Amino acid sequence: LFQFSRGRKDLVQQKKLLRDYRDFEQYEEIAKATQDPEMQRSVRIIEAYFDLPKRIEQLRRCAVASELDATVTLTTAHKAKGLEWDFVGLYDDFSADPLAPEIDRASRDDELNLLYVSVTRAMQILAVNSLVIDIMQRYKDLHGSQTISQTAR
Template identity: 55%
Template structure:
């Protein structure tokens, strides 16, 4: 009933009740727009992370429809995004696979294929770019580099460490998109100074900082755990955050390092990329299968941002070791089976 009331008020143009983008998008869909009156062809990009409402609008058209996407780059399922490429309307559609990338070379493609093999992908990615390297740590003399993270707090942790040496930092999406104020609130909360906490929701949800830490441990929430690590590792957080803002640049060409989450880096590329060690273990048997696929997708997206040198984290390193061992076992089993067949033929 509450949802119906909100919908009624939001869709009433005479009502001062505020509306949101999703509301008038849904209204547009319900109006059954006929785009074929104006267009002969619709190209729907990023279809793997489509808004279900937008997908419905596109797929109900009578004109030609082309969907472009990569199911292995579906990273917004947590927002309710669907993979429109799997829509029933496309069951008989022609499918063309674009497996060659000119961003990176053969070594980064080996990493990408190891990740995709975990998901059962049989079509390998082919790196057609210039010669590249895969290492564990970026050389110190590479200059500007991009460091990609799973968590927002991981981004802040990297930036804090970098600014200690005076590095200039560029934040993909801007520094204000990375919960800097929330970290400062948590600091004052940990110091038992609730009057300095601006976001009072923190005070409502947790009795004290000890309870916050206990919840972080119990839920294993990566953002909370990383925030606790920062608070417990650094003193004078407010002063450090002030330095952080002072060392932030608005244009990337003036930066020593670029920081981003894996979600925000999609569609971007850099010569030198380091994967930060805050991604979960995708080989963990307790990981939910759907969540596992999402995490593999994030690692795949982050890994394929590198054009010249990719520095791995422990999560990807373990995947490569696992896949290498798996392939060796499969090869040995195949050789044993072939030897058995030869022996049987000889016996006959």
């Protein structure tokens, strides 16, 4: 997708991309129109990192075969199910706000469940992301600080 965004169609590995979209601008338009979270995330990453291939290559050089040899584990919330670490930091790349008014009930439940899985992977320290902070703030605004204190006990 990065090569596609730079007009280097000969370097695009997934040829389906070339068949489905005339150019990267059309890909961006469809991502926006459909609100597809994966497409939107990929567009944000490409916009944020002009040197993305170099960064990916750096990550590959630092990768180890066994997680036991790793200092840091970079994973997705889906792949983290059932695993635990002393320290977990959540990144701001969750696909949707589970409490957004336009989200349907099934999607809301899926997103909340994924968020739950993510925050419960930490054994000692959890560094929350802006989505979790926002949800906590909305809960506090709705229920007041006294309820939060009682719930935390």
